[in-house]
Amino acid sequence: MKKPKTQPETAKSSGTAASSIKKWLDFDLDIDSLPVPPPRESAEDDGGDETPLLSRIPKSAPRFVYTALAAICSIVLTATLILTVEGMPRYGEDQDYMDTVTYEYITHGMEYTGAVNIVAGIILEYRAFDTLGESFVLFCAVTCVLVLLRADSADSQPEDVVFRDLSHDAILRRTVRAIVPLVFMFGVYVLLNGHLSPGGGFSGGAVIGAGLVMVSAAYGGDVSGRIVSERVFKIVTTCALSFYCLGKSYTFFTGANGLHSIVGNGTPGDILSAGLILPLNVAVGMVVACTVYGIYRMFDKRSF
Numbered sequence: 496m497k498k499p500k501t502q503p504e505t506a507k508s509s510g511t512a513a514s515s516i517k518k519w520l521d522f523d524l525d526i527d528s529l530p531v532p533p534p535r536e537s538a539e540d541d542g543g544d545e546t547p548l549l550s551r552i553p554k555s556a557p558r559f560v561y562t563a564l565a566a567i568c569s570i571v572l573t574a575t576l577i578l579t580v581e582g583m584p585r586y587g588e589d590q591d592y593m594d595t596v597t598y599e600y601i602t603h604g605m606e607y608t609g610a611v612n613i614v615a616g617i618i619l620e621y622r623a624f625d626t627l628g629e630s631f632v633l634f635c636a637v638t639c640v641l642v643l644l645r646a647d648s649a650d651s652q653p654e655d656v657v658f659r660d661l662s663h664d665a666i667l668r669r670t671v672r673a674i675v676p677l678v679f680m681f682g683v684y685v686l687l688n689g690h691l692s693p694g695g696g697f698s699g700g701a702v703i704g705a706g707l708v709m710v711s712a713a714y715g716g717d718v719s720g721r722i723v724s725e726r727v728f729k730i731v732t733t734c735a736l737s738f739y740c741l742g743k744s745y746t747f748f749t750g751a752n753g754l755h756s757i758v759g760n761g762t763p764g765d766i767l768s769a770g771l772i773l774p775l776n777v778a779v780g781m782v783v784a785c786t787v788y789g790i791y792r793m794f795d796k797r798s799f
Contacts, residue, residue: 609760610690610769618695619772623743630739630782634732637789644793662715671713678706682784689776690769696776700783707788716792728785735778742771 600617608616618626661667682702689695711719723731749756761768 605763607760608769608772609763610772611763612690612692612695614693615690615695615772615776616769619690619775620746620770623747623775626779627736627739627743630736630779633782633786634736637786637793640790640793661712664713667713671709675706675709678702678709682706682780686776686780687766687773690772691764691766696779697783699776700780701787703780704784704787707784708791711788711792711795716795719788719792723785723788728789731781732785735781739775739778742775746771 600613600621604613604616605611608620610616610620682699682705684699685694685702686696686699689699707719707723710722746756746758748754758770760770763769767773
């Protein structure tokens with residue numbers, strides 16, 4: 496049986512631990528005021544078994560349960576997918592009930608929404624609240640990155656992290672200075688013409704966000720932070736999502752109750768047409784641009 500530590504030995508080991516804590520936390524610690532725990536008795540004194548409780552459990556049982564559950568889930572998922580494919584109509588067969596929604600979108604989509612781009616009419620009119628949910632997912636993603644990286648930076652030592660700073664590269668700066676205006680112009684074009692041609696809020700916002708990332712990489716966070724700071728990010732995303740929610744709630748309420756809406760579809764093909772699709776594209780684009788830039792800034796410097 497191992498001999499328990501005596502009182503002086505225990506106090507000595509506590510003093511060594513306290514010195515380490517003092518050096519790490521950088522404040523004085525009164526060693527004499529620390530309570531000394533009583534010596535721990537061995538398992539033989541109690542007449543018990545020295546074998547730990549967890550080691551008595553057979554290791555094969557948890558592994559067998561895990562393997563059985565994994566096999567059951569795989570079989571159920573595979574059977575569900577096979578039955579779903581089996582129930583689908585054969586290729587080339589005419590199924591009227593499956594073409595009803597598609598025929599409605601293609602035939603009356605431009606009449607109901609005023610958008611020449613059928614995809615924009617579907618995602619911002621027929622499935623508008625689904626698109627709102629996608630925008631909220633982007634906002635929640637950048638918020639989670641913001642929270643996690645800030646919490647991690649509190650426990651790390653930034654002085655030990657070496658970042659490769661490209662903001663002093665003359666070639667990169669000159670290249671970005673020539674390209675970024677064209678990138679922003681193209682992003683705005685894609686954003687504003689989403690109801691007339693392929694494009695819209697998600698693609699246009701991604702292009703604008705990429706332009707902001709290029710500015711931040713070439714000129715540093717101080718310059719890009721003047722364009723999109725943390726305060727600007729919060730204001731833009733909150734206003735964009737609020738406008739989207741209120742605007743579509745209004746159009747859905749008036750349409751479902753047969754009320755007259757002050758927002759008309761306009762003339763299809765004009766830039767100011769398709770009802771609220773144009774401003775909704777702008778709102779979605781602002782959220783996407785801020786999300787792309789915000790995630791880059793947080794991974795780069797862990798702050799805006």
